Amino acid sequence: MPERLANKLKDRRTELGLTQAELAERVGVTRKTVNTVENGVFTPSATLAIKLAKALELSVEQLFWIER
Amino acid sequence: MSMSDFMWGLMAGLAAVLVVGGIVKWRRRDMPLTVAEKAEYLSKRRARMLPALAVIFLSQQASFFSQMSEGGHVSAEKAKISAWLVLSALLLLGLATKGFWFEKKEVRDLIDDENTRANRSEAMRWGFLFAMGTAIAVYILTMFDTVTGREAVHMVMSFGIAAAILRWGFLERRAHRDA
Numbered sequence: 237m238p239e240r241l242a243n244k245l246k247d248r249r250t251e252l253g254l255t256q257a258e259l260a261e262r263v264g265v266t267r268k269t270v271n272t273v274e275n276g277v278f279t280p281s282a283t284l285a286i287k288l289a290k291a292l293e294l295s296v297e298q299l300f301w302i303e304r
Numbered sequence: 305m306s307m308s309d310f311m312w313g314l315m316a317g318l319a320a321v322l323v324v325g326g327i328v329k330w331r332r333r334d335m336p337l338t339v340a341e342k343a344e345y346l347s348k349r350r351a352r353m354l355p356a357l358a359v360i361f362l363s364q365q366a367s368f369f370s371q372m373s374e375g376g377h378v379s380a381e382k383a384k385i386s387a388w389l390v391l392s393a394l395l396l397l398g399l400a401t402k403g404f405w406f407e408k409k410e411v412r413d414l415i416d417d418e419n420t421r422a423n424r425s426e427a428m429r430w431g432f433l434f435a436m437g438t439a440i441a442v443y444i445l446t447m448f449d450t451v452t453g454r455e456a457v458h459m460v461m462s463f464g465i466a467a468a469i470l471r472w473g474f475l476e477r478r479a480h481r482d483a
Contacts, residue, residue, distance in 0.1 A: 261340045266347055268479045269419035277478065278419050 242303040245274045248292045263287040312383065318390060325406065343414035346404055350415075351480050354473030358466055361395065364388050365462045388458075395465050399428060399472070423475040431468025438463040 249259055256274070260267045263284065272278035273288070280288065289296045337345060367384060397403075402416035416424075442456045 257340065257344070264414070265417040265419070266340070266343050266414060268344070268347055268476075269417050271482065272419050272479045278422065281418060284418055 237304050240276060240303050241279050241300055242276065243273065243300045245270070245288065245292070245299065248294060248299065249274075252292065259288075259291060262291040312386070320387075321390070321394065329406070339408075339410050339414060342407075342411050346407070346411070347415050347420070347476070348480055350403070351473065351476035354469055354476060357395065358469040358473060361391055361462070361469065362466050364391065365466070368458070388462075392461055392465055395469055399424065399431070399465075399468055419479055420476075423472055423479065426475060427468045427472035430471040431464045434467035435460050435464025 249256070254262075256270045257267045260270045263270075264287070265284065269278065269280075269284075270288075273280050273284075285296050285300055289299045292299060335345075364384065364387065368388065402412045404412050404415060407415075438460045439456075442451055442459055445451055446456075
């Protein structure tokens, strides 16, 4: 079974009342990149993961985890 | 092929690019957008344009190779060969750089964000593999038929670039699709 990086980006973003575009602007990427990370299509770099976690007021481990 | 025919073709290709660029700029003249909105708009437009560009590029090849089979490379219209060369160079530049050369730096930087760079690299990988695959196929073909150097280069470049553009277009469209 391959490993994949799961996340609760969408849940947390909704919780904070942010749109994908607003979150994207906070971390300095396009909405498309936030969308692909949320959908699990794209694995973000460590830098982007840290920026996303900071913007969503969580630790990286709370936001991302490995799913088998 | 005389040099002047070739130059006319090149100039026609470049003129077409400038006209299209001008129309695109003119259509956007009254759209007050922030940097993020503009990057999003341009990124979406690129995702729509890439498959269309690949189709135009491939249809150029269909026309070129059908003429080639009728009477060799020389009979292929010079203007079409020049147009192919211009389009190939532009597509390669688009693949290798951030693109949108006439936009502001901050817009260009944002459009070329992490996901776009990953998609671009993946597209380049596909382009390289297809180019090498075509080179192998051409090499085998030369054992049975005569293939000139120019024809070989044309085939390798065409398949490599087309594969890269199609892959990039697919990845960009998938990235814009909501879950």
